Amino acid sequence: MQKIGIDLGGTKIEGVLLDANGNEVNRNRVPTQQEDGYRAIVNRISDLIVELKGSSEASVGICTPGAIDPKTSRMKNSNTVCLIDQPLKEDIEDKIGQNISMENDANCFALAEAKIGAGKGHSVVFGVILGTGIGGGIVINGNIHHGRTHIAGEWGHHTLFPNGKKCYCGQTGCAEAYISGPALESRYTELTGEEKIVTDIAKDPPQKWKEEFMDHFGIALSNVINILDPDLIVLGGGVSNCGFLYSDGVESVHKYVFSPIADTPIVQHTLGDSAGVYGAAWLGESI
Numbered sequence: 001m002q003k004i005g006i007d008l009g010g011t012k013i014e015g016v017l018l019d020a021n022g023n024e025v026n027r028n029r030v031p032t033q034q035e036d037g038y039r040a041i042v043n044r045i046s047d048l049i050v051e052l053k054g055s056s057e058a059s060v061g062i063c064t065p066g067a068i069d070p071k072t073s074r075m076k077n078s079n080t081v082c083l084i085d086q087p088l089k090e091d092i093e094d095k096i097g098q099n100i101s102m103e104n105d106a107n108c109f110a111l112a113e114a115k116i117g118a119g120k121g122h123s124v125v126f127g128v129i130l131g132t133g134i135g136g137g138i139v140i141n142g143n144i145h146h147g148r149t150h151i152a153g154e155w156g157h158h159t160l161f162p163n164g165k166k167c168y169c170g171q172t173g174c175a176e177a178y179i180s181g182p183a184l185e186s187r188y189t190e191l192t193g194e195e196k197i198v199t200d201i202a203k204d205p206p207q208k209w210k211e212e213f214m215d216h217f218g219i220a221l222s223n224v225i226n227i228l229d230p231d232l233i234v235l236g237g238g239v240s241n242c243g244f245l246y247s248d249g250v251e252s253v254h255k256y257v258f259s260p261i262a263d264t265p266i267v268q269h270t271l272g273d274s275a276g277v278y279g280a281a282w283l284g285e286s287i
C-alpha cells in the first residue's frame, strides 16, 4: 500500500506520498499559520492528505511537534500552542474518513533513520535529537518501542548531576540542561561574555567549553548504551552538525561505557529535514 507522511511543524506542514516500496512519488508543503487557530490547522492537514492521496488508497501517519498523551492521543506540550489538549488525531480521522497514526518528532526521526537512513539494516537503533531540546526514540526490528507509559527513549531528562542546573521540567541536572543547543550557547556566553550559535562556536570552540561538552555528551550517551546496548546511535537536530561529536564525542562516550568492547557506532543522520515526513509515512505500517 502507498503511504502518506505528514510533518506538522510550527511554520510549515510538509507531506509526502511514498509508493509501496517506500519511493517518493509526490511531495507538497503548506504554511501552518498557527495564528488562524486549531480548526484551520486541522483543515490544512486534511486537505493536504486528500490532495496527496488522490483517488488511490494510502496509509496516513503524522509527525507532531510535541508529546502525545498515550491515553487520550491529545498533545501534552507543543510549541504550536493551539494544538495543546486538542484531539488532533480524532479530528483528522473524522475529516478524512480513515484511521491514522501519530507520533512525536523524536520517534518519527528514529523510525525514518532506522528504516531508510543511517540505521538501515540494524536491529536496535537509538535515534537522538540534539537541538533546542533533547529527544530520543528507540526502534527495535523496524518498530518504535514505546514502553509501558510511552516515555521510552526520553533520555533528555535523565539526571547527569543530582544537584546540577535547574531544568524547565522541574528537576535539576537533566542532560537537556547541559547539552541542548540553548544550554551549550548559554555556557559559551558564561565563559566568554559573547553570544554565538552552537554551530559557530563549534568551528573554533574554547577548550573548556568543548571539554565539558564532550564529557557531558559521553556520560549521557554511555548511560543509554549501558541500558539499551543499541546496534547504532544516529544523531539529528542542529547540534548534530558539530563535527567533533563523531571523533572526540564518540571517544568520550566509549570511555564511559561499561564494556571492554565499547564500539557502538554513533553517526550523523542521512535524511536531513525529511526524517519527519518519512518517519510519519512509515508509521502507517503499524495501523
Ligand SMILES: [Zn+2]
Pocket (backbone or CB within 6 Å): 156, 157, 167, 168, 169, 170, 171, 174, 176
Ligand atoms: Zn529536565
